[in-house]
Amino acid sequence: MKPSAANFRTLFIRTGLALSVCAAVLVGAVQHARAVDAFALLQKGDGSIHVDAARDLYLEKVRIKSHGIDFMNGCQKAKMNKHKRLPISSVPVIRYKGYTIVGSPYQSVPIKTGKNNNPVYFKRLKGALDIIEKYTPDSFDAISKTMKQKNGYIIIDNMCPSDGGLAFAAFVPRKAPEHFVVMVSSTLLLVPDLFNDYDIASQLIHEMEGHAVDFYRRGTTDETNAFTQQARFAERVGDKKFRDVNNRAVNLRTKVKLKLSTTGTYVESK
Numbered sequence: 529m530k531p532s533a534a535n536f537r538t539l540f541i542r543t544g545l546a547l548s549v550c551a552a553v554l555v556g557a558v559q560h561a562r563a564v565d566a567f568a569l570l571q572k573g574d575g576s577i578h579v580d581a582a583r584d585l586y587l588e589k590v591r592i593k594s595h596g597i598d599f600m601n602g603c604q605k606a607k608m609n610k611h612k613r614l615p616i617s618s619v620p621v622i623r624y625k626g627y628t629i630v631g632s633p634y635q636s637v638p639i640k641t642g643k644n645n646n647p648v649y650f651k652r653l654k655g656a657l658d659i660i661e662k663y664t665p666d667s668f669d670a671i672s673k674t675m676k677q678k679n680g681y682i683i684i685d686n687m688c689p690s691d692g693g694l695a696f697a698a699f700v701p702r703k704a705p706e707h708f709v710v711m712v713s714s715t716l717l718l719v720p721d722l723f724n725d726y727d728i729a730s731q732l733i734h735e736m737e738g739h740a741v742d743f744y745r746r747g748t749t750d751e752t753n754a755f756t757q758q759a760r761f762a763e764r765v766g767d768k769k770f771r772d773v774n775n776r777a778v779n780l781r782t783k784v785k786l787k788l789s790t791t792g793t794y795v796e797s798k
């Protein structure tokens with residue numbers, strides 16, 4: 529069955545399952561000379577880059593594997609080409625309040641396929657960054673410092689639902705030169721009636737503060753820390769702001785407890 533916005537949504541609501549986030553690792557040797565060139569272009573600020581440079585920055589030829597259950601290959605399983613290109617020769621890049629966002633050279637999947645959704649992506653990511661800046665300025669500054677020092681940038685990846693799950697975002701550290709990529713799911717940005725800007729902000733906090741800042745501070749990609757940072761963000765924003773209940777502090781705290789539990793189950797005491 530060919531996926532459409534309607535049946536994807538049905539699937540999503542039926543399962544009620546959103547596997548939120550992951551820290552990803554690279555598998556195998558990486559050749560990214562062009563990415564290094566493209567990366568130099570990013571330092572220049574707003575503008576556009578050649579579509580091939582964007583493909584490198586999107587790690588098109590790099591095999592990425594997420595920790596735990598691998599949700600990075602959902603598109604492959606669903607037989608959807610996540611790298612089907614838009615008919616454009618250059619890709620927009622913006623620098624917003626110190627954060628670099630590289631527009632997508634690809635059509636989105638599994639929804640709004642065929643459209644150039646870059647204006648929507650930028651609008652929503654800007655909205656999420658504004659929320660982080662407003663409610664948690666300390667986090668905003670810590671992240672923007674790490675983004676600058678370690679050359680971080682945000683891309684909008686097509687992360688397809690696989691086995692009823694959906695990866696929302698990922699953090700990928702890279703070397704030579706040292707930089708990192710924060711991948712945000714195109715689906716997260718394109719279904720506003722399921723995910724509002726606070727939900728997007730929550731995912732960015734998980735990846736950028738929970739993983740990126742922590743990775744360069746302690747050298748780990750500890751999920752407990754990432755979910756704890758996300759829960760702290762929710763406490764400061766207020767649970768009512770989120771459309772996705774997975775981003776509520778109470779649910780994130782439970783998730784952290786589950787992770788810390790040695791038995792794998794958590795029973796709330798009365």
Ligand SMILES: [Zn+2]
Pocket residue numbers: 549550551734739751754
């Ligand atoms: Zn994570």
